[in-house]
Amino acid sequence: MKSAPISIINFFRKSLVIVELEVRKMRHDPTELIMRAVQPVLWLLLFGEVFAQTRAIPTGNIRYLDFLAPGILAQSVLFIAIFGGMSIIWERDLGIIHKFLASPTPRGALALGKALSGAARGLTQAIVVYIIAFLIDVKLNWNPLALLGVVIAIILGATLFSAFSLIIAFLVRTRERFMGIGQVLTMPFFFASNAIYPISIMPPWLQVVAHGNPLTYEVDALRALMLENSTSIYGLGMDFIVLILCTIILITICTYLYPRAAT
């Protein structure tokens, strides 16, 4: 029997091997990442500029474009994560997953590794959003600690929604159904959150939904960390606790479902 610390180190090391695998794939074919990057650009430049003119959305002491930038970052991370589960269906159909499951890699490390690779993809979106935000004069906070906070919030958000995506993939098992469900789920996550407008302008029932949506806490953390003069509504501690708890729960479910993909 191996001792617990060695098992834990092994667990994280193996997760990172899976991330390495996915990063190598991205390097060979970055088409998806480039296509995905178009979306946040459009949201900020078209939607953002227009809504900024209307001044219809109360964003306190910050400009609407400043308010929007962290929301769009969270959104593009959500979108890239939620379609990540597709690859597991592909790998199951091909037989790739069988070979991984017959190796001594811990099941949890396979699940965490796959979800964390969504974070690697999500971080590429952050670079795009930062460049656009800088160009449209969003008051960004360049404090290294704040930037580190942004990176952690993105990693958590992406891992969480990637794990969610994997769970859907394991349950529906076909690409067609997955695409349908993926489309249906991304919109509620996005609109029932504080990504493009504050929760305070929502009808009460929707406010309740938005408070149960992990994306809300990701956006809240990003807004506090990314912008120069903005604060968190729920408190950064609360934001990160919600994100970490959701991630742990979803990864645990994934770990349980993963081996069933080979049966």
Next chain:
Amino acid sequence: MSTKIIEINALTRRFGDLIACNNLTLAVERGEIFGLLGANGAGKTTAIKMLTTLLPPTSGNAFVAGYDILHHASDVRRVIGYVPQLLSADSTLTGYENLLIFAKLYDIPHHERNQRIQDVLSFMDLEEESKRLVRTYSGGMIRRLEIAQSLLHRPKVLFLDEPTIGLDPLARIAVGELIADMRNNYGATIFMTTHLMEEADLLCDRVAIMHQGKIAALGSPAELKSAIGKEDSTLEDVFVHFAGSNLESESDYHDYRETQRTRRTARRLG
């Protein structure tokens, strides 16, 4: 030390009403090339999935290299190699990267990693193609790469599920030769499934013929041929004798989907 490297005791798997693998009991000797033969849906893949810890049995048990598949699954995984019937190499990575990732997953020490990768590449004659994306490989090359992946950690038992399915005749012969070499060079015991009688005849020390989830006959190809008492009979005749004349088993599990997958595999390999 027992000479039996695989011991299967009454291994059974049900899918609803269907018994895909029914009370399978057999033992494989260390160093043997053992073939599990049968038509599509006879239960071969179900058996191999249970032995490789991918599928939990409904009842029964098995020991692989001394480890219990039920209670010591992770020890089993450490000492086996597995080449699934379906395509298992990642086409969006290079051949080298496919090997590198598995070398890391199997805890091959850093200083040995490159040497091991070079060894299996040269054994499988893939050195020149190792930096190319697997997407550009031929079917035979992909199969060789998959076998190379499964040899990196020098497994005690290598499970090959239909290793030559979808390959053209030349590639099939090449893979067949490699299977024999693997036993000789790496000392691995090989447990393979096939539905090709001539392949089993050529490669296997012993074969078991599986029919509707059960073992219908067991022995060396020569023994089985003489058992049916017909002069110059082929293993094909043996198969028909023990498994009945219907080549397609009635108990095909997930018929359409399996066929679809097999065809897709064949198309990608071909």
